[in-house]
Amino acid sequence: MKKTALLMLICLAFLLSTMSITASASEKAATPSLKSISFKNAKITEEFSPSKHDYTLVLDDAKVTPTLDDYEIEGEANLFVNWIYDSTRHQTGAKVTLVYENGTQIYDFNYDNVHYYEENGNNYLRAVMCNLGVVYPEITNSTDDYVIFIPSDLTELEISAATQDVSAYCDLPKNISLTSEQELDIPIVVTASNGEKRVYSFSVKRTDKTCKEFTNAIRQGNTESLVRNEIFYQRPEFLIIVCSAAGALILILLLVRIGKRITIEVGDGDETEFFDAPTEETEE
Numbered sequence: 001m002k003k004t005a006l007l008m009l010i011c012l013a014f015l016l017s018t019m020s021i022t023a024s025a026s027e028k029a030a031t032p033s034l035k036s037i038s039f040k041n042a043k044i045t046e047e048f049s050p051s052k053h054d055y056t057l058v059l060d061d062a063k064v065t066p067t068l069d070d071y072e073i074e075g076e077a078n079l080f081v082n083w084i085y086d087s088t089r090h091q092t093g094a095k096v097t098l099v100y101e102n103g104t105q106i107y108d109f110n111y112d113n114v115h116y117y118e119e120n121g122n123n124y125l126r127a128v129m130c131n132l133g134v135v136y137p138e139i140t141n142s143t144d145d146y147v148i149f150i151p152s153d154l155t156e157l158e159i160s161a162a163t164q165d166v167s168a169y170c171d172l173p174k175n176i177s178l179t180s181e182q183e184l185d186i187p188i189v190v191t192a193s194n195g196e197k198r199v200y201s202f203s204v205k206r207t208d209k210t211c212k213e214f215t216n217a218i219r220q221g222n223t224e225s226l227v228r229n230e231i232f233y234q235r236p237e238f239l240i241i242v243c244s245a246a247g248a249l250i251l252i253l254l255l256v257r258i259g260k261r262i263t264i265e266v267g268d269g270d271e272t273e274f275f276d277a278p279t280e281e282t283e284e
Helices: 002-030 211-219 236-266
Strands: 033-040 042-044 054-059 067-074 078-085 091-100 103-111 125-130 134-136 145-150 156-163 169-171 175-177 184-191 197-206
Touching: 033 042, 033 091, 033 103, 042 103, 067 078, 067 125, 078 156, 078 211, 125 134, 125 145, 125 184, 145 156, 156 169, 156 184
Parallel strands: 054 103, 145 197
Antiparallel strands: 033 067, 042 054, 078 091, 091 103, 125 156, 134 145, 156 175, 169 184, 184 197
């Protein structure tokens, strides 16, 4: 009897330890990881590994801010980039955060050859990132007004911005709490190394997509689908439809007017009507 009880206890202990190991392995396998990443205007000097979190970036152009180029994530997670400045407001690197349901992983990329101190008037933005948002249109030097499309149920908006020139500095609200259905305008001020400022305006607009739909589309690289309906009025297709409708309406109005003129001119005032012509009996 004692042997049987002891055997059962041993089996139970073995079963519990096996379940613990399996659960631990399953949890580890389910943790998302950043498999690869690359930057525009920069190269990572070391071979990237998900388990290594500190890297060195060599800039192709030492005066230009590097921006995110491509990346691969294993598992369900979002990627967010912040550009790092020292106490003198000089750009020193980029911090990449992998955000998932149960935690985060941070990767630091420090510049190796950045050029700090040449004064110039370059106060343009190079890129703007959001935790869950799409900036429209693409950042260029031709306009200072943009729209950030966000999910219908988003309550926390996180923003980061990169200047074109590594010597410039960017002032912006980085974390914004939103009430239900709230929309607002966000100013971003870029100060060049010579002190000249440029103010950008970003209008935050909600779409009919949820946070889950946004996340899935971003993971698939299909951000255009998130704002297709919202920006349709600005697309060439919409202009073609509007111009066609306006042209058709003008043509109809012209045809109606021409038709009225023809109807009026059919009856000539100098022509004797058939029933008004004199008969032989009348002449007698």
